[in-house]
Amino acid sequence: MIWVAWRQHRGEFLGAAILLAGLGILLLTHGVAMHDAYDRLGLRECHLVFLAGTDQACIDQVMAFDDKYAGLPQQFTSWLPFLPMVAGMLAGAPLLAREFEQGTWQLAWTQGVTRTRWLATKLVVVLGVVLIASVVFAAGLSWWFEPVDIQRFTSGKFNHAVLVFPGYVLLGVAIGVLAGVVFRRVLVAAAVVIPVYLALRLPIEFGLRPRYREPLTSDDPDRIAHGWPIDDITMGPGEGFPPVRYQPDDRFWQFQLIETTILLGITVVLLAIAWRLVLGRSAPKAPPTTDGGRAGAVTVTA
Amino acid sequence: MSAALVTRGLGRRYRSTWALQDCDLEVPAGAVIALVGPNGAGKTTLLQLVAGLQRPSAGSISLFGELAPAQSPQALAQLAFVAQDHPVYRRFRVSDLLHLGRSLNRTWDQDFAERRIAELGISPRQRTGRLSGGQQAQVALALALAKRPRLLILDEPVASLDPLARREFLQVLMGTVAGEGLTVLLSSHNIAELERVCDHLVVVAGGRVQLAGDVDSLLGDHRVLTGPSAGVPGGPGVVHVDQADRHAHVVARIGPAEPLPGWQARPIGLEELVLAYLRRAREPWPVPSEMELSA
Amino acid sequence: MFIFQLDSTSGVPPYLQLVHQVRQAVMVGYLREGDRLPLIREAVEQLAINPNTVSKAYRQLEHEGLVDPRPGVGTFVARAPDVTVPPAQYAKLRRGLERWLREAEAAGLDEEAVGALLAVVRRELTEEGAA
Known part of the structure; x- marks a missing residue:
């Protein structure tokens, strides 16, 4: 059954591999040059000073570096959050919807393996491949983004760390799988992934994420700037730095864990519903037939 | 003759409407049973129930003397099912389909499957999505027969085929019946075609069995x-x-x-x-x- | 090998069509004593029909004494039928029928009328024979 699941999704896997390989090459060539320049110019030190905003030479250096290298990574951070959604549309939605759409579920379910094993293997193979690919990709992204900003707690870095990014990818795939079971049409299921993914992701990222723990308050710009300021910083001329609420930098992995747990929790719930729909409540209603016009007619001639 | 299939009070409900109800059937082993009725009569429901693709809302099914819970490995090993329009994985090569059959079934006759494909003049390298309707039907039939089932269930097997493909399909099917003593349950609109191949008849309409029995005695x-x-x-x-x-x-x-x-x-x-x-x-x-x- | 044909529109049960074909073939000599009929499986694959239909036809032929099943080998034509028609006489009868049919056609009888006339005359003859 593993072979069958693999064979069925070989096309998607190959497509994803080509896409990731392409991105990987881009990322690697750009990343190596960027890391090189970063180390050569000793920008890490400068970056730290830059945050305090006092050393004009450093500021110029960092600005020049950002102009030269930061553009591409920043572009990526604007569209990469949609990649898990695309994974849901391309890998999740067809997983079961194509079986229902083409009628092959009837072939699969009348072979010698039980429906439970069939479904479990399909899910494990596809989710497993997706998980491995997304962890590797997230590790690459994390390495790439590293010199762009000294802060870890920016959305760009947080979203593509090796825990949260795979979490969103699994969530996207799970949405696709469930939509495929409910709607039984690949295109419909893929279309449904978009609003559902956004409806789940936006509240988590912008509503919940800042509140995983009670923020600290500080008026030390260095500490705030290293962490994640929650409030806007407004500072009039000649005023001291105002006290601002922020999430400290050392909560990064804690927040990663919390968000990943939430994502996996939703993923499990969605998959459990899909599982029940496929196995528990027995089979689907007879698939829609296209020959309604012949209803009532019994052909009696050859 | 022992019974291949016995149903008692079998029924299937979708929400409040019964697609099939009070279905009592007894089918002797080795018979070729035609299931006839208008569209929406409950034919597909009955076939899918027997194949374990749906669970009964009421009643029971036993295969070859054993109560067969839908989707149990024992039941799956005894039957093969070819759905309407003979769906197969369209991106697979024919050889991939045979690989699928081999890896998903404990009883699998690879020699038979390969011989059938060769007799049909189909290359194993061919993608199934590129086969003609008749060839696809034949491949689906070969896949079902290579499982060595005792009960073969076919839903409208020849409805979408041209007359020549239809004849060839039935030739292979009947040849296998003659050779192996297989029990065949098939649904169709085409009574003239059925007259040649079936020896038992089940007429279904309005979700109920209207008539069932041996064709000659009926x-x-x-x-x-x-x-x-x-x-x-x-x-x-x-x-x-x-x-x-x-x-x-x-x-x-x-x-x-x-x-x-x-x-x-x-x-x-x-x-x-x-x-x-x-x-x-x-x-x-x-x-x-x-x-x-x-x- | 002998080849069967089936007419699914004739209304004659398929097994009877097979029986008739063997009888006729024996009568005119297309099948001779010792000839093997197709195996059930061969006939089934040829015609795409139910195997029981063929075995039923063979049983009936066996019952009539026309064929002789040898287990494991096949079914063989056992003997010439009681009524054999020498080919010459068969041809003569055929010519006579042809002449009669042409006359009937010329007189305006269509196929249906010919069939009806044939049925009536045959019944009268049987009734005469019975009386």
Whole structure:
């Protein structure tokens, strides 16, 4: 059954591999040059000073570096959050919807393996491949983004760390799988992934994420700037730095864990519903037939 | 002959409507059973229930003397199913489909499958999505037969095929039946085609079994009676009445008995028989009198 | 090998069509004593029909004494039928029928009328024979 699941999704896997390989090459060539320049110019030190905003030479250096290298990574951070959604549309939605759409579920379910094993293997193979690919990709992204900003707690870095990014990818795939079971049409299921993914992701990222723990308050710009300021910083001329609420930098992995747990929790719930729909409540209603016009007619001639 | 398939009170409900109910069938092993009825009559539901693709809302199914819970490995090992329009994975090569059959079934006859594909003149490297409808049907049949099932279930196997492909499909099917003593349950619209291949008949309409039995004895039991319309007989044996001004044709189940005086009897054909039961299902003939059917 | 044909529109039960074909073939000599009929499986694959139909036809032929099943080998034509028609006489009968049919056609009888006439005359002859 593993072979069958693999064979069925070989096309998607190959497509994803080509896409990731392409991105990987881009990322690697750009990343190596960027890391090189970063180390050569000793920008890490400068970056730290830059945050305090006092050393004009450093500021110029960092600005020049950002102009030269930061553009591409920043572009990526604007569209990469949609990649898990695309994974849901391309890998999740067809997983079961194509079986229902083409009628092959009837072939699969009348072979010698039980429906439970069939479904479990399909899910494990596809989710497993997706998980491995997304962890590797997230590790690459994390390495790439590293010199762009000294802060870890920016959305760009947080979203593509090796825990949260795979979490969103699994969530996207799970949405696709469930939509495929409910709607039984690949295109419909893929279309449904978009609003559902956004409806789940936006509240988590912008509503919940800042509140995983009670923020600290500080008026030390260095500490705030290293962490994640929650409030806007407004500072009039000649005023001291105002006290601002922020999430400290050392909560990064804690927040990663919390968000990943939430994502996996939703993923499990969605998959459990899909599982029940496929196995528990027995089979689907007879698939829609296209020959309604012949209803009532019994052909009696050859 | 032992029973290949027995259903008792079998029913399937979708929300509040019954797609099939009170279905009692007994099918002897080695028989070729035709399931006939209009679209939406419950044929596919019945076939999918037997194949374990759906769970019964009521009643039970036993295969070869054992109560077979849908989707149990024992049940799966004994049957093969070819769904309507013979779906196969379109991106697979033919050899991939055989690999699938081999890896998903404990009993699998790779030699048979390869021989069948070769006999069909299909290259194993061919993608199934590129096969003609007839070839795809043959590949689906080969896949089902290579499983070495005891019960083969086919949903409208020839409906989408051209006459030549249809004949070739049935040739292979019947050849296998003759060689292996396989039990075949198939649904179809095409009664003329069925007459050649089936020895048992099940007529389904409105979610209920209207008639079931051995074709020869069903044909022997029924007659078309023609007589004066004034004296149209009633009783449980009357299946359907076509009434004209002065005379009437009555399809009746009277066995070998002599008809009433004044009535002529002639043998019935399979088509006429099926149609009579389907018409009766649509508008049940009100029994007009209590006159006896036979003298 | 002998080849069967089936007419699914004739209304004659398929097994009877097979029986008739063997009888006729024996009568005119297309099948001779010792000839093997197709195996059930061969006939089934040829015609795409139910195997029971073929075995039923063979049983009936066996019952009539026309064929002789040898288990494991096949079914063989057992003997010439009671009524054999020498080919010459068969041809003569055929020519006579052809002449008669042409006359009937010229007189305006269509196929149905010819069939009806044939049935009537045959019944009268049987009744005469019975009386």
